[in-house]
Amino acid sequence: MKIVFLVSQYNPNVLKWGAALQKEHEVEVIIWDRYGVSSEILAECEFKDLKLKFFRLKVPTKNFVLPFFYPLWWLYAFITLFNKNIEILHPFDLDSLIPMLFLKRFKKVKLYYTIADFYADTIPLVYPHILRRFLSNLERYLLEKADHIFLVDENRFNNIKGCKIKGLTYIYNTPADTKISYKNEDKIENDSLNIFYAGLLDDQRGIKFLIKAVIESNNVNLKIAGKGPLQSYVESISEKYPEKISYLGFISHAKVLDFSASADIIVAFYDPKVPINKIASPNKLFEALMLGKPIISNRGISIENVIYKENCGILIEYGNLKELKRSFNILRDPQLRKELGKKGRSLYERKYSWKKMEKKLLNIYGDLHDL
Template identity: 30%
Template sequence: MKTKILMLRTNKVDPDPRVEKEASSLIKNKNYEVFIHAWDRNGKYKCRKEELELPNGKVPIYRIGIPGNWGKGMKNNIFPALKYEISLFFWLLKNIKNYDCIHACDLMTGYPALLPVKIFKKKLIYDCCDYYADSQHGPNFIMNLLKNMETKVIESADATILCSEKRIEQIKPAIPKKVVYVHNSPNLEDFNIDNTNRRVCKSNTTKFKLVYVGNFCVDRWLIELLKSVEKMPSVELHIGGFGDYLDEIERIASKNNNIYTYGKMKYEDVLILENECDCLVALYETHLKNHIYAAPNKFYEALAIGKPLLMLKNSGMSEVVSAEKIGAVMEPNFESFEKSIFEIKKLIERDQTLKSRMINIFNEKYNWKIMENRIFELYREVLKS
């Protein structure tokens, strides 16, 4: 009989590269049956069963439509979040016979799972994609409450997955039963970016091309990035994604012939676009504590395709960029931005081994095959215990 694994996520998984990679890897094992429960913040419906097409097959996904304010913070999202928590809790109880193991990807899915897991002796794997209290702004007593809740989830779980080794510091004082590190690496075997003749980039100029594809949310230095590129006509910005700043980004881009927007993109197109540009951007502002421990997808994508990276000083993985000399680390101001672009241009000209060095670092430390094997071993240990 197959082990039924239920993955829980507080977004629509449209896309969610980490969840999709993990689910795609798990269904390689024919002893596992995987399905997903996700929160659609743009919809309004009770629960809808759909199919998510992944590289290794199709996975059922149950999406619940509760309108929410994506990217506008905890204060503006508290009532939709509570409604979602209650809905998820009762859904888990109603479907208790349909899963053996819960793979919860954040606090808002892990906490409602605690009671069903304890009462009905289900396995719980907690995938701490973001430490919730450090990704929000609010009064100290609320932040302490959230930390206590997440500590409870971590210590109740059969195993905890962290997206970088540095994050073990972040989750203190929680003491997990078992920790596995699964980095946000792309699985390039699922895509054919080197051998495709298809172009995604909207420009064929020789200008220096920056690229960012991701969430248009606060604390990513996005508006500042666009306004900085405005002042540098020899530089282009290619920006794709969705979120709270979409309208503002479109407005700024419409006034500048060196800023190109792409909207929401398929992941393969993201990788192709990044491969066609000169430098990836991941500007996580560190006044949000979670960004000090961040493991941005862009960092791993840059390594995988051998493109230099621009990051903000002291943000997650920026120390690797500096130590390995694979990009530039900047202060959050225009002068530092301009200087860092110059540094990266010189790095590309001077270091002919840059691309191969970056790909070697990726293959030795972060290749998805390494991460996939860690997931397989984790599930073997948890399910046999």
């Protein structure tokens, strides 16, 4: 059957889902390239046989400007897909769900919907509460029109609790097993630490206090990749402290895994004051588990429970510079890093392996298609 995924900004998980389903179905992925990274995605995409199509319209990173561009995305998606022979439409965010609901009225197709992040929770706190309330009610109303809902973890269920949904499946944001293990630990014979971060360069991700901690710590280096509002800041800091900070720009997910594998520590910080961060299900956690790397994150968010229960990393107070620098010192011990990494890897194999998620995804798509 013909499946089309639609996402309003680059998300490596969409490509992974598409590649998994392509083993048994015809799949196309349509992406709004709002950051101008389509050439990098195409050049570095690990799924060479996956059909990708881009809406190349770059927009400013300021949040208040973005909504003015949504109608152009909706129109593009509708026109692009109207005459296509499609059996299943699968949007990955509210921005993409809206035009697909209109399309569903004109075509006999099934509509599946993945909620990676509940839209209202992503709205900055500076905006009126009434706006978040409106968007929350809108998404809850619209998702009831879908034939099936996918969530990336159980913490997201509260967002849709009480909604009249036809079906629900959990597919975790976990990476495929690259077979790159924690063997890198054996080569470390000094106390030098290599830290890696890849993701959104934003104030809500603890970028500035991470960089400050690295600069103020001896024999600690940071490689950082991604795009976002703090990109200019990161670029200037890396030029000022080239021996401590390396900015890699936007890189493919395959390269993210390569740099993660060669790092000693993975970091993932989320400001718990932001509602969406409290239930964050970050790729970085699952990548650390898969690669057998210890992770440093912060308390007050959902992944705290995983890290604490499995003892696969260190938790600090968000923004606490002293605690972060102390964590660096604790993890200078290569044997401790290896022990924490092994516990994380064990959890990945037991619960979060992509092999399990892929099988689940193929089975549910097959079952739903037969209904």
